[in-house]
Amino acid sequence: MMNFNKTLFVTSLMIGGIGMAQAQNKPKPEDTEVYTPVPKVVATQQVTIPAPADAIVLFDGKDLSQWVMTEDRSKPAEWTVANGAFTVNKKTGNIETKQSFGNYQLHLEWQVPANISGKGQGRGNSGLFLASIGKGDAGYELQILDSYQNDTYTNGQAASIYKQFVPLANPTRKPGEWQSYDIIWTAPTFNEDQSVKTPARVTVLFNGVLVQNNTELKGPTQYIGQASYKKAHGPSPIKLQSHGDPSEPLSFRNIWIREL
16 A cells, blocks of 8 residues: 555656646747847838829728728728727727738838837737738737837837847837838748748838848747748738737828739
8 A cells, every 4th residue: 555655656746747847848928039139229200102093092091991800801890080090999809901912012100199108018019910811810910019219029029020020120200100111012822732832021111211121931920939831821911900908009091002
């Protein structure tokens, strides 16, 4: 009986040790956060570009007729339109375009309120998903964040390819001022067996400053773990994120796209 108890005790210790080791090895969000290099701060002016003649206007300052709810694409976008812009509605979730796109040029302007609160990732957090490939936050995310004198991990600041690539510079303007993204997106292509034929690439100008230079993406965005291509897809909607943090919500205006 004593020997049985000893064996049971030793076995319990071994199982407990394995469980603790597995818990310690479980991937965590901070595993993929980096804090260097720190992009150089660059002062900029507001960059507003009217839609070219051949552009598709995704927001004209009047309505969200080109957008739907991500979780239920049969529902029209439920964010708030006022004064030529629209504002994130934290209660309703993400929105995305009705139309799907392959390669494109995109212009989008965004603003965090002058009275923004919070810090780090909890300060004006949203995301522009260059291709939405499912519900929730599935897709390829270009980060939107108040990165004006706001420290966070650098592959999570404004204009980062979230958790993948740090921007080349930090031209973020003060809260209350309008910011702009100008994007050239080259969608990934896939072989018949769903393996990657050519990875996604993106070039981004942030307030007129080059911050992503034909960057080759590792795959769709991952909050935990390393990004990789797991599933083939074709043309996709463009998505805007309702992050749900407690700081005042973001606004957007002057959104247009040219298919390439």
